Amino acid sequence: MNELPATRPETDSQGAASLALRIAVIDNDSGFLQVLDKRLNRLGWEHRTLASPAPVDEVVAMRLSAIVIDLAILGPQAWEYLERLCAAMPGLGVVVCTGRSSVAQRVRGLRLGADDWLTKPCHPEELIARIEAVIRRRREIDDRRSAGPLEAGELVIRNDHFQAFVDGRSVELTRREFELIELLANADGRVLEREDIYQRVWGYAMVRGDRSVDVFVRKLRHKLEAASPNWSYIHTHFGVGYRFAAELREGADIVPDAPPADFVADKADEKAPLEA
Amino acid sequence: MNELPATRPETDSQGAASLALRIAVIDNDSGFLQVLDKRLNRLGWEHRTLASPAPVDEVVAMRLSAIVIDLAILGPQAWEYLERLCAAMPGLGVVVCTGRSSVAQRVRGLRLGADDWLTKPCHPEELIARIEAVIRRRREIDDRRSAGPLEAGELVIRNDHFQAFVDGRSVELTRREFELIELLANADGRVLEREDIYQRVWGYAMVRGDRSVDVFVRKLRHKLEAASPNWSYIHTHFGVGYRFAAELREGADIVPDAPPADFVADKADEKAPLEA
DNA sequence: CCCACCGATCACAAGATCTTCACAGCTATT
DNA sequence: AATAGCTGTGAAGATCTTGTGATCGGTGGG
Structure with a gap:
């Protein structure tokens, strides 16, 4: 008997209700990344960290559930990048996790399409909980629709x-x-x-x-x-x-x-x- | 025939563009409420403030898009109330806006179903932006179907x-x-x-x-x-x-x-x- | 005030589906 | 090869779902 599944790898799931979440983190704070990485591994979430921003097209191709971004490493095009990303993937959960910011900046980010904004330093557990909250709704809706035949x-x-x-x-x-x-x-x-x-x-x-x-x-x-x-x-x-x-x-x-x-x-x- | 614009704000707009959002605020901080109230009026959102928590059934009957809650005024049953509310209305946007809290508390709230957690004192504008962010996705879905005939x-x-x-x-x-x-x-x-x-x-x-x-x-x-x-x-x-x-x-x-x-x-x- | 309309529930009946059981057939092991 | 343990099969009865008609308040217009 051969072992080659004729099934689709990208929709793999443990079971009907299981959550194979896939997220990306765009950040370069190695300490933070390390802790987060460990935590994400324990949760069994597929994840990937990027030290520098990937082109929007590439991010789209990753089929993510959510993305965590530190705006600081994006430099001056941060806002534009954020906007393009949110526009390109309306179903993507976007959590900005960055250093000190003003109310105006946070409001701007949220208005551009970010779903949450968390200020560093923050506890990884809270970041995770916020990612989950952001994904929760998207899942409710997108779940059935997106699973292809x-x-x-x-x-x-x-x-x-x-x-x-x-x-x-x-x-x-x-x-x-x-x-x-x-x-x-x-x-x-x-x-x-x-x-x-x-x-x-x-x-x-x-x-x-x-x-x-x-x-x-x-x-x-x-x-x-x-x-x-x-x-x-x-x-x-x-x-x-x-x-x-x-x-x-x-x-x-x-x-x-x-x-x-x-x-x-x-x-x-x-x-x-x-x-x- | 008749159109009661009174019910579901998300879908019963005349034009898809300017929907009257309907939200409730459960809080008793009069200063905060006053500022918020003014701001919400200017935005044209239908809103209602409750100084004490309404029974979950009543909240359900309000057909809200989102609700803002200060857990402090709920007393010891705060968690239970939050949980029941989120369970009864999976589509409701829930933003907790309350005083000082620990990471564990925030995580707990988010896990129970809250969509965002904001710490007082906070700028009303940020609260508004976060409410918008919470509601946004749900809108997108409903908008998708509000196209032409x-x-x-x-x-x-x-x-x-x-x-x-x-x-x-x-x-x-x-x-x-x-x-x-x-x-x-x-x-x-x-x-x-x-x-x-x-x-x-x-x-x-x-x-x-x-x-x-x-x-x-x-x-x-x-x-x-x-x-x-x-x-x-x-x-x-x-x-x-x-x-x-x-x-x-x-x-x-x-x-x-x-x-x-x-x-x-x-x-x-x-x-x-x-x-x- | 009465009436038409609407939405929420209920009860019942007809089907469809699920569970359970007994037995037959098959597999690995002694 | 004989045996104990699994698995395949068919059917009957129990259970769950859905279709349907009717009832009961609530509401708004005349």
């Missing part, structure tokens, strides 16, 4: 429709079925254990002996096979759990003239949907 | 008239009905969950078991079908919510004119419960 084999999994499609046709997944396949498909080809799956899809701990995950995997397989007979998507790892990967079914590659002709045809006709 | 199928949805039309005739939607269809239609074909819909149309968090969204969807469907019988616009996604898309009803092909008599109207409206 995920493709694997003939399957297209669309968050915005709560549904999977094959060749433009809906696979008619129920909500739980969708949540399950979305979780699996986003796992980047990793094997997920039943307890994990249950915890993330059902939202609470699985009791020993619960077969719900198995049952839903079966339903999923059934619907997926009906919609996309030549591919298999969910693979069992005995004693462990399940793994998602789009794989061409054996013998389905070419026309069924090979030995398993009857077997294949038999399977292909088996697509009786369970509803009328 | 939106067309789908036979339907024309006009923000400027607060009404939908079919073939030039008004569909006679009530205010809520219009807000609902406007929200759905601007969702760009996405499925919206009930909680989302409720939050954005009613302005505060939906309590479990509330059927308002369903009831209004039914009313909408009824009126839309009366006005545009050959199209279906609102589609149910079981266990999830609703999705807007103009789709020709089965059996009701083109021919916007006289249907050829009897056998047209037999079973054209067999509603598929799930589709996409």
Whole structure:
């Protein structure tokens, strides 16, 4: 079995509700950066520090959730940079974290599009809390909209429709079925254990002996096979759990003239949907 | 018909540009309030000051864009109050403006849902700028959908008239009905969950078991079908919510004119419960 | 004051979905 | 090869969701 996930690396997430936040810090105060860095690592946020301002285009390309800027290192074009940045990414959270400033400067920064302004020296924990607050709203809104469709084999999994499609046709997944396949498909080809799956899809701990995950995997397989007979998507790892990967079914590659002709045809006709 | 400009300030502007923001200030520092009051008047923001905290329900009923709170006057229940308020109105901008505080307190407030924390004494202008920054994002989202008339199928949805039309005739939607269809239609074909819909149309968090969204969807469907019988616009996604898309009803092909008599109207409206 | 309209809730019915169970088939291990 | 432990399968009953019609205050106009 190959391990190459057909999924999109940039939308990786631990689970449906998990937050893979991505932020950048434009600053050159090494002491501050060091502390912040450690703290961000512990939180598991992807982050990047830049000692000098990157062109707005590059920042846009980073797909950030938020950015922290010390205006001091921007020099005289600080305001202009701030303005262009905010204009270019209306959904980006911008926190200015800089040295002493006047009320007028703070007001100016905020009016130009900054979401918060924090004066150094400041406690990293407060900066983090403010970043979170800034991101909070953006997430509420942008979350669903931004998650693009995920493709694997003939399957297209669309968050915005709560549904999977094959060749433009809906696979008619129920909500739980969708949540399950979305979780699996986003796992980047990793094997997920039943307890994990249950915890993330059902939202609470699985009791020993619960077969719900198995049952839903079966339903999923059934619907997926009906919609996309030549591919298999969910693979069992005995004693462990399940793994998602789009794989061409054996013998389905070419026309069924090979030995398993009857077997294949038999399977292909088996697509009786369970509803009328 | 009628337009009460009284309710949601974010969406019910006549022109998209000058929205009357509505905010409340919970504080009892008369000097501060006086200055702020004057400043807010000049800006043309609707505002109201409360010397003591109003029950969360009442605050919800005010349909605010943002609220400024001095935690000091809330006494020991300050944190709890803040938390309940933020939970009840996820879309509300909350700015804490209070006296001296520790980093831990600020972090706690922000984590509970506050959007910003400002320490008194502060310049009113900075407070205003921060309120604006907090509200800004929410505005951007709503503005996105306040563009020109939106067309789908036979339907024309006009923000400027607060009404939908079919073939030039008004569909006679009530205010809520219009807000609902406007929200759905601007969702760009996405499925919206009930909680989302409720939050954005009613302005505060939906309590479990509330059927308002369903009831209004039914009313909408009824009126839309009366006005545009050959199209279906609102589609149910079981266990999830609703999705807007103009789709020709089965059996009701083109021919916007006289249907050829009897056998047209037999079973054209067999509603598929799930589709996409 | 009466009336038409609107929005909030409720209760009920019809479906759709989820959970659970028993059993069959399969896998790794002794 | 035999066994204990997992996993696949099908179905029935329980539970949850949604569609629908009706009721009840509140409001504003006549």
